[in-house]
Amino acid sequence: MTLAKSILEHSIPLLDCGEKIRFLDPAFGTGVFYSALLNATGSDSILSAQGFEVDPCYGEAAKELWKETLLNLKILDFTKLSPPKRQSDCFNLIICNPPYVRHHHIESEEKINLRYLSSKACESKISGLAGLYCHFLCLSHPWMQRGGVAAWLIPSEFMDVNYGKAIKQYLLQKVTLIQIHRFDYEDTKFDDALVSSAVVWIRNSLPPPNHKVLFTFGESMHSPNMSRLVNLPCLKDEPKWTRFPSLGIREKAENHCLSDLFEIKRGIATGDNKFFILTKEKTEHYSLPDEFLRPILPSPRYILANEIQADQEGLPILEHQLFLLDCRIPEEVIRAKYPSLWKYLKSGKGTTSERYLCRTRKTWYFQEKRLPAPIICTYLGRKKGGNERAFRFILNSSKAVAPNVYLLLYPRDTLKYYLSRDPNQIRRIWEILNALEPTSILEEGRVYGGGLHKIEPKELGNVNATRIVNAIPSYAKISKETQHSLFE
Ligand SMILES: C[S@@+](CC[C@H](N)C(=O)[O-])C[C@H]1O[C@@H](n2cnc3c(N)ncnc32)[C@H](O)[C@@H]1O
Structure with missing residues (x-):
């Protein structure tokens, strides 16, 4: 029919x-x-x-x-x-x-x-x-x-x-x-x-x-x-x-959600990844100064495990090592003090500098300020069946920042305080995140034809985090008000 x-x-x-x-x-x-x-x-x-x-x-x-x-x-x-x-x-x-x-x-x-x-x-x-x-x-x-x-x-x-x-x-x-x-x-x-x-x-x-x-x-x-x-x-x-109809009406319990624990931001939108994100070989080829290079994670397809370990310098131990050109000093200073960087930036003038994000910035090559996040999440994915997950939470022990194909989870002050006392808790939290019922995350996001799921920072923030809070006993004991007053 x-x-x-x-x-x-x-x-x-x-x-x-x-x-x-x-x-x-x-x-x-x-x-x-x-x-x-x-x-x-x-x-x-x-x-x-x-x-x-x-x-x-x-x-x-x-x-x-x-x-x-x-x-x-x-x-x-x-x-x-x-x-x-x-x-x-x-x-x-x-x-x-x-x-x-x-x-x-x-x-x-x-x-x-x-x-x-x-x-x-x-x-x-x-x-x-x-x-x-x-x-x-x-x-x-x-x-x-x-x-x-x-x-x-x-x-x-x-x-x-x-x-x-x-x-x-x-x-x-x-x-x-x-x-x-x-x-x-x-x-x-x-x-x-x-x-x-x-x-x-x-x-x-x-x-x-x-x-x-x-x-x-x-x-x-x-x-x-x-x-x-x-x-x-x-x-x-x-x-x-x-x-609806697969799920019923949501319980309206006084639950914690992820945004109580984490500030969730999108990763860095460079404006032109080809220009601003470089391999080690390219940074050497252009003699770009180390002080303006920050490690940055590659796209999720190059990160097979859900954990990124770091070497002694904090660089991610990955096959694909990439660096973000992150320089926030004015052009005159670059021209006078860093000729090789000046030459590289000049090669992007009129092309990269004219791309939408770059041309709308105060200075076209200034990148957004983002710190490395201990947990990152892929926010676009397909659930191929069974219990397979559309989104992955990745534990990032390196000092690499992440591009905008990830959402970044930054612990809020109260959680930061607990983590400073027991750094292992972040691993525990990451394990719980990856063990959450997949639908509890999917239902906050949206689905496109062909089964493509997407979740925005605010939507990820709505995911129920009661399991995490209950797993950190000292955290759970303190009411929300007391948590805030700790830092006031
Ligand atoms: C998704 S198709 C629907 C096809 C239709 N059910 C059929 O039997 O072929 C949408 C149709 O709306 C027409 N359309 C687009 N804008 C329109 C408008 N402003 N006013 C009237 N028709 C419009 C398109 O040309 C197209 O034929």
């Missing part, structure tokens, strides 16, 4: 029995949903059918294809249209797979306009980071008949990320969120392999008392592998909706 057919077969029964259909697809393409509608109901049940398509190639082809039917297809940009003024001109069945254009590919003026119109249409403040699919969803709201139903085939990203908050607020407050079906990410529904998809069903009416939303997951929406009903108030409090 095709996806469009399944979506239509799932949506039509949500309408009142015998209700004539007023169909709208605002991103019509060639009309797979319209085709599925005709197959599912026959034209007798359809009162009207409206489509919008911005691309004349698709639009003309679709017009030709459906010319014998009652379809009214307009080759127009849906986002620029005014919704119908009268209820009787609105639609009771909107089915759409909107264009998925990321926010940074939307022209800034257009984005301002879209944000204004979408926020007004759904009465929720839409973020500048929202993709075009979010605007389609919001802008369609005034096109829906009261009590009408819509099904949106969209990326599931909104369920977990910050820009999704306003969309979720709309789904919870302005309409009745009926169901969200998420497809198995192994089975991505979009050509773009980085997108995992969901179908969201809504009804244009306020949610009835005690309403529960059905979350389903699996290849088929008719017989999902998993399903769970979740109360609206729980959804309001839960920032990560992709935990």
Whole structure:
């Protein structure tokens, strides 16, 4: 059964029995949903059918294809249209797979306009980071008949990320969120392999008392592998909706989280790794002064073990030894005192110096200040199955700093204090981190199509750290307030 057919077969029964259909697809393409509608109901049940398509190639082809039917297809940009003024001109069945254009590919003026119109249409403040699919969803709201139903085939990203908050607020407050079906990410529904998809069903009416939303997951929406009903108030409090249906409602215990113990930062973004990160041979070839070279870790694929040991000088014992050119003195001083470094920097002028990060710095070659972190974490990875982990915590005993393919965990003052008394505790903590239930970390991050997981510093900070706190008895005994007062 095709996806469009399944979506239509799932949506039509949500309408009142015998209700004539007023169909709208605002991103019509060639009309797979319209085709599925005709197959599912026959034209007798359809009162009207409206489509919008911005691309004349698709639009003309679709017009030709459906010319014998009652379809009214307009080759127009849906986002620029005014919704119908009268209820009787609105639609009771909107089915759409909107264009998925990321926010940074939307022209800034257009984005301002879209944000204004979408926020007004759904009465929720839409973020500048929202993709075009979010605007389609919001802008369609005034096109829906009261009590009408819509099904949106969209990326599931909104369920977990910050820009999704306003969309979720709309789904919870302005309409009745009926169901969200998420497809198995192994089975991505979009050509773009980085997108995992969901179908969201809504009804244009306020949610009835005690309403529960059905979350389903699996290849088929008719017989999902998993399903769970979740109360609206729980959804309001839960920032990560992709935990449903496989996981339940989060316990609200007074737990510790990783950000209580660690300050979590992203590794160094050099602006041009090829220029600023060099092998030992290259630093010698260019005679770069040692005082401006800091050891830096290579990417995780070169770090096979989860522990980095150090030699007597603190250099990481690794096959791939790399150095960051980290010089924070002005050009005039470099020119006068360090001719070889001056020559090297000159070779990056006009190329590296013009790259985005470099040209927006005070001085193009100044690097971010970061100290070596005792624990680092890979933040992008695939979980290939079983108990395999998408993210690895690596114990770093060297004085190497880390690039931005890692998150860096710096102990906060209280933890630092305990570690100064018993340096072995850091190993203990690292062991616990790597033994945490993988889902307890994954559920804080986000997942893209093809099973690519990603976790941001703030999200890693939300991971429950109660096991760590309980494993350090002297730490656990002291309440949070007392911990702070130790250093005041
Ligand atoms: C993901 S495709 C959906 C395809 C469609 N379901 C079909 O049957 O072919 C999105 C469609 O929206 C169209 N589109 C993009 N921006 C649009 C806009 N602003 N207004 C109307 N259509 C738009 C694209 O040209 C594309 O055909």
